[in-house]
Amino acid sequence: MERVCENCAREDDDLVVVNRLYVVPEAWDTPGSTTRVDTTELWCFSCRSMYPHEVAPEA
Numbered sequence: 001m002e003r004v005c006e007n008c009a010r011e012d013d014d015l016v017v018v019n020r021l022y023v024v025p026e027a028w029d030t031p032g033s034t035t036r037v038d039t040t041e042l043w044c045f046s047c048r049s050m051y052p053h054e055v056a057p058e059a
């Protein structure tokens with residue numbers, strides 16, 4: 001079964017289940033924050049190196 005990254009849709013054997021994180025950088029009037037998305041996605045290595053995320057616990 002071919003598996004593809006759910007973020008960039010590239011076929012990859014090295015896929016990991018992650019929760020995406022939305023990071024809001026700190027600004028002069030607002031503190032920074034990080035929001036964790038509850039839905040898990042399969043991400044390839046390059047997406048994991050480029051975008052903030054949290055590796056989901058093994059189901």
Ligand SMILES: [Zn+2]
Nearest residue numbers: 005008044047
């Ligand atoms: Zn990817």
